[in-house]
Amino acid sequence: MIKESNLEKGISAIIPTYKGEAFISKLLDSLINQTINPNLFEAVFIVNGELDSTPDIIKKYQEENPQINIILTYSDPGVSNARNHGIELINKEYTIFIDDDDYISYNYFEKMYEYAKKDRIVIGTFYDVDQNSSEVRDSYLTPKLEKSGLFKNPYDNLREMLTITTDKLVPTDIVKKYSFNPDLKNGVDIAYYIQLYVDYDFEFYIIDKNQDANYYRLLRDNSISRMPLSYDFNVTDRLKVINEINKNLKRAKKIEVTSFLKTLTGGQVFKINQYLEKHPEDYKKVLEDINSYNFDFFPFKYLNEDISKLDNPKRELIISYAFSPTNTATSNTVAKRILTEKKNVDVICGSLDELDKDFTLENIVNQFLINKIVIESNFSTGWENIKNFVKKSMATLDNAEVYDKIYSRANFVHSHFLAIEYKLAHPETYWRAEFSDPLIYAFGKDKLSVAIEDEDYIGRINEKLNLNLSVNDDINCICEYLTFLLCDEIIFTNKNQKEVMISTNPYDVKDIVNKKAKISSHPTLDMKYYYAFKSSYNIDNNYLNLAYFGDIYSNRHFEDFINAFDSLNENIRNKIRLHIFTSSITLFQQVLSSKIYEKTILNPSVDFLEFLNLTTKFDVLLVEDSQKGNFKINPYLPSKISDYKGSGSSIWGVCESESVMDNLNIDYKSKLNNIDSGKTAIENIVKDKLNIENNVLNNDINPEEYYHQRLIQLTQKISELIDVCQEEFRKDSEYENKISELENINSQILNSNSWKATEKLRKIKRKFK
Known part of the structure; x- marks a missing residue:
């Protein structure tokens, strides 16, 4: 050269x-x-x-x-x-x-x-x-x-x-x-x-x-x-170019160059779209080819879309205390709303640095973000934290152009309280408010928040809106009520949730809510997002593979699935593998029966896009209702149902009778706390998936004897856990006693005449350091 x-x-x-x-x-x-x-x-x-x-x-x-x-x-x-x-x-x-x-x-x-x-x-x-x-x-x-x-x-x-x-x-x-x-x-x-x-x-x-x-x-x-349409020219060759762009994105240091490179991928996707317009039957094949590259960046926003309809000039402000990359169910659902509504938006959110992050989903949803305002905020559901988030956010938004529309979503009530302030300042702005679950009570029993005890806030709101709120009202109750009053549209995930929230709010909100209510279940994303991340998780297709994603707790246990699996005869059970992805691995290790534990692969939770990709790989996906508790009707609908629907895999739901999920069209269904319906569901799954007609269940199992043995197993596990805890407590006690003893000795030395006599010598030593 x-x-x-x-x-x-x-x-x-x-x-x-x-x-x-x-x-x-x-x-x-x-x-x-x-x-x-x-x-x-x-x-x-x-x-x-x-x-x-x-x-x-x-x-x-x-x-x-x-x-x-x-x-x-x-x-x-x-x-x-x-x-x-x-x-x-x-x-x-x-x-x-x-x-x-x-x-x-x-x-x-x-x-x-x-x-x-x-x-x-x-x-x-x-x-x-x-x-x-x-x-x-x-x-x-x-x-x-x-x-x-x-x-x-x-x-x-x-x-x-x-x-x-x-x-x-x-x-x-x-x-x-x-x-x-x-x-x-x-x-x-x-x-x-x-x-x-x-x-x-x-x-x-x-x-x-x-x-x-x-x-x-x-x-x-x-x-x-002027080249004719072909899979090689419009898809295969375009993905190779996008791969070259991705290689250089990793090296790019200047923001304007990074943005330029990302823009170039859009031109390649335009040619892919030309092919898909004529050959929609190849959509999944295209997605699988995209997935095989596992790109760091791909413009999924534009894939298989009418690009002219995506970039709306007037943007909505999305208010979400938790938002990508913060990894929570709330932030993921807000991201799904943005991806399904396909509109450019601005977002204001909290930093929440101490919470887990999911940067893969952030790369996708950021394609629809024009401005992202991040407010420094540590995660807390206390009133002072809520108030500070609202105050900082309003100080920032006061310097921006007034939005025609805003959207907010709770579980975290910070979002609605900020939307309340914005609506009070700009009553002409159209406000959509979404509730994921009832805010005041958990399972109809325990209150989810404490009294607000803020006379200044309550006094200001009462005066401005001519209300009679009390400082003894709990935070979530006030959030619910003010949101119902001020918003223009209330989004509930299901009709039971709406009825429960009307009946549990201490104020008369029925007419207001019914006038503004809209039922919109959790969004199901387009198929392309199920292939946006390539999971390396290994699945042996020689088995019937079932998967459960999530944790278990008092009102959502895993016992009905365990009972059903245990009912299978050993030969059939050997043909099954259960894959569990959870943040509670230890708990599952304790509650799974020995028969099914041998056939189970326990894994930590995964990020959202990997979760979506994994759902496409299993034969059957498991989901269970949360029990209604003391509510008259069940207001809950597992959000995973919406994600499972887009996977193409079969779904097995364990439903509480007459719940929202119970009324959905699901491939396989059984009832909570009903071993017979669980047996029927697992029997149908095995027959459908393995093409086996006879000897699926172990009919020699006596139900009473089974329950007795299961009770003994769980009692033994509880006893073992108590022993472990007590042993750990004893260790803690020993450590505390030893520390106390050392502190005593240290105090004696510091107060001794010998130590005091060395004071001059120590001063001289520090002087010459």
């Missing part, structure tokens, strides 16, 4: 040619008639692939124009191989790539060289030429090049120009550091140039259109823009 110090003044033109006999004379004519000193340019033609008369035409021009430095050479087939060979041979300080069917104006090199600098890319005017009529007309790039001189924000406004191979003069010492990828059939120009932009901080100079530094591109019938 030639070092920079050995490069000669002038321009090297690299020109790959393949069967160019019909067009190349036009280019050669434009080269031999250049107004620049012939000693200041070289034209390197690289013949690649099957031969025609092109080499003979070039040789003739060489013989007839010895004053022009025309070089003819050969390379392996493929335009990338040709360009790489040309890069090895060139000898001038600046480089330009020209296609063999294009041509240039006579003063093109002179003008490009006039504005060349070592840290600059120079761009000429760009025109299209019709192959049939030879008519010259503006290309889609021409209007972008109307403005001359140094170009500000090129990565925003010159995107298409920066990634075509031609019409750019680049310093040769930089060109020689990179090569074109011969494995790419399409998008080779993008893959090449983005390497340069990631590593170098160029300035971009556009020559004034009136100076006629023109590049003429021939529009041929077999050009990329």
